[in-house]
Structures are given as C-alpha cells and as structure tokens.
Amino acid sequence: MQKIALIVDSACDLSLEVIKEKNIRLLPLRISYSHGEYKDKIDISADEIYGNLEKEVPKTSLPSAEDLEKILIDLENEGYTHVIAVTISSGLSGTFNSIRLALEEHPNLTSHVFDTKILAMPEGIVALEVANLIKEGKSFEEIVSELPTIRKNIIGYFTVNTLEYLKKGGRIGRVAGTIGDMLNLKPIVTVDEEGIYYTVCKARGRKQSISKLISFLKDELKENKCNVWVLHGGALEEAKSVLESLKGLNNILSLDISQISPALGVHGGPGLLGLAIQKVC
Incomplete structure (x- = not known):
C-alpha cells in the first residue's frame, strides 16, 4: 500500500498552520545576514525582513542539505x-x-519532483491541490x-514599489528597471514558460498598477470561475x-x-502587491 508524503519549499507562502493541518513537510530556504543565518518562516518572519531592509539586505540561499536529509530519513522511518x-x-x-539529487540517494522512496x-x-x-489528492x-x-x-x-501577477530589491538579488530576469524607477513606471510582473520573471506591462504610478492587476483578473473571470x-x-492594509x-466581482469562488x-x-521589497488566480473548470 502506498503512503505518500508531500514536501514543499518555503517559497510556497503557505502558512505554518496550513502546512501542519495538511501534513506537509516544509523545507525552508535560508536567509543570511552579516550576523547570522535564519531558516525561512521558521526563525524569521516577513515583517522582520521588511523592518530590517534599510539596515541590511540579506542574502537568500537553497535549503540546507542537512534539513532535506533529515526530512527524507524521517519519512523512511x-x-x-x-x-x-x-x-x-x-x-x-x-x-x-537539490531535492531531485537528494532523492536519488534514497531509492526506497519512489519520488517525483515537480x-x-x-x-x-x-x-x-499546487501544493494544496496535491495535499487534497x-x-x-x-x-x-x-x-x-x-x-x-x-x-x-494557475497564474500569478505582482507589482512592486521599486525594482531595487529584485536587482540587488539578481532575480530581475527580463524585468527592466532603472529608467522605469525614474519615470515612476510600475511593472506588472509574472513568469514565462521557463519560470523567469518578465514584465507583462507597465503602469504609471501605484494606483494604475493596482488597476492593471485587477484588469488581468477581470479578464480571467469573464471566462472562468476562479479562486x-x-x-x-x-502592504497588508493595501491588500x-x-x-x-474584488468582493463584488462575479465568478470568484473564494477570496x-x-x-x-x-x-x-x-527580493520583492516592501510594498509588493499581487494576485494568485486559480481557474476552476
């Protein structure tokens, strides 16, 4: 009989409560300051990150091999x-x-890394859907x-107040930034088929960038029911x-x-706003 485990990395944005409820194994990314290293979501919160960005922009790195190995050994046991x-x-x-390579060393676990x-x-x-299945x-x-x-x-879009942090983290991909910052142009960013950031469009100023985000959602809602x-x-208050x-829009199943x-x-910096949209057939 199959006994199936689900592992997600901490970039998935699921709360610790949901992760526990759904019996998901969390593999934290690492966040490194000059004074020490933290496990993403475990040792440090997003609010702490934003509160310290003016003092120091930390580095991020892969989950530790030790954390991953412990999860896999625990699963086997x-x-x-x-x-x-x-x-x-x-x-x-x-x-x-890194997960794919680690699982190759555990042949007793039949695995698929998505x-x-x-x-x-x-x-x-995606992780929630797998947990439900x-x-x-x-x-x-x-x-x-x-x-x-x-x-x-599933699709996601986001806009940021500044591209400064994406540029510092080397995550900017095809998102062009310096001139846009000078002109107060706010990009609406998603990822392409290769999973790299790219700009869908630009809006002048914060208000217009939020309107653009909502317009993308409205286009999806014309054709599909969506979560x-x-x-x-x-940016909790803005969110x-x-x-x-959005509460008055038709075809929204959950919000x-x-x-x-x-x-x-x-990498996003303070002030990031976005939408995650799941089309429900």
Whole structure:
C-alpha cells in the first residue's frame, strides 16, 4: 500500500498552520545576514525582513542539505513509500535540482519532483491541490499525472514599489528597471514558460498598477470561475483594500489574503502587491 508524503519549499507562502493541518513537510530556504543565518518562516518572519531592509539586505540561499536529509530519513522511518516534492521555479532557484539529487540517494522512496515554474502562493496552490489528492486517497501515479493540469490553471501577477530589491538579488530576469524607477513606471510582473520573471506591462504610478492587476483578473473571470488570493509584502492594509474591491466581482469562488514569505520578501521589497488566480473548470 502506498503512503505518500508531500514536501514543499518555503517559497510556497503557505502558512505554518496550513502546512501542519495538511501534513506537509516544509523545507525552508535560508536567509543570511552579516550576523547570522535564519531558516525561512521558521526563525524569521516577513515583517522582520521588511523592518530590517534599510539596515541590511540579506542574502537568500537553497535549503540546507542537512534539513532535506533529515526530512527524507524521517519519512523512511515513518513508513512512507512515495514522495512528491513541489518546488519554486527552477528558473529562479536551484531548490528543484537539490531535492531531485537528494532523492536519488534514497531509492526506497519512489519520488517525483515537480518544478512549478512559479513561486509564492501560486506554488502554494499546487501544493494544496496535491495535499487534497493525497487525502482523497489518490495513488502516486494518479497525482503525478494530474500535476500538469493543476499547474496550467494557475497564474500569478505582482507589482512592486521599486525594482531595487529584485536587482540587488539578481532575480530581475527580463524585468527592466532603472529608467522605469525614474519615470515612476510600475511593472506588472509574472513568469514565462521557463519560470523567469518578465514584465507583462507597465503602469504609471501605484494606483494604475493596482488597476492593471485587477484588469488581468477581470479578464480571467469573464471566462472562468476562479479562486483568488491577494498577495502582499509588507502592504497588508493595501491588500485588504484590494480584497474589498474584488468582493463584488462575479465568478470568484473564494477570496483570501496571502503574505509573501520572508525569503521572497527579500527580493520583492516592501510594498509588493499581487494576485494568485486559480481557474476552476
């Protein structure tokens, strides 16, 4: 009989409460300051990251090999036979590859590592769907076969107050920034098929950038019923305001707020706002 475990990295933006409730194993990314290293979501919060950005912009790195090895050994000891790992885009992090290589050293665990090609709550939605399928008693093979369909129905968009932190972290990809900052142009950013950031469009000023975000959602709602999450990085009040503005829209099945994880907050900087959209067929 199959006993299936689910591993996610901390870029997924799922709360610790949800992770515990869904019996998900969390693999934290690492956040390094000059004075020490922290485990993402475990040792440090997103609010702490934003509160310290003016003093120091920390570095982020892959989950530790020790943390990953402990999870895999624990799973074997607990009688798990299969593992599904859901990861942040391989175009933005080496986490996918590190998990894949580690699992090769554990042949007793039949495994599948799924590169979502996304990040933040859109990645978390994939993980939630997998957790639900495990709870429903679906087989490993059934779940793996459904992953591409789950993923194709999820998209995310975000806008930032400044591209300064994306540039400092080397995560800017095809997002052009310096001139845009000077002209107060706010990019609406998503990821391409390779999981790399790119700019969908630009808006002049904060108000217009939020309007653009909402317009993308409205386009999806014309064709599909959707679950929607408002994403924020150190911008809770603005996120609440956006959420309120969405409540009257047709075809929204559920509506919630999600805070960007500490490690992603390092790169987005304070003031990030976004939307995660899951089309429900």
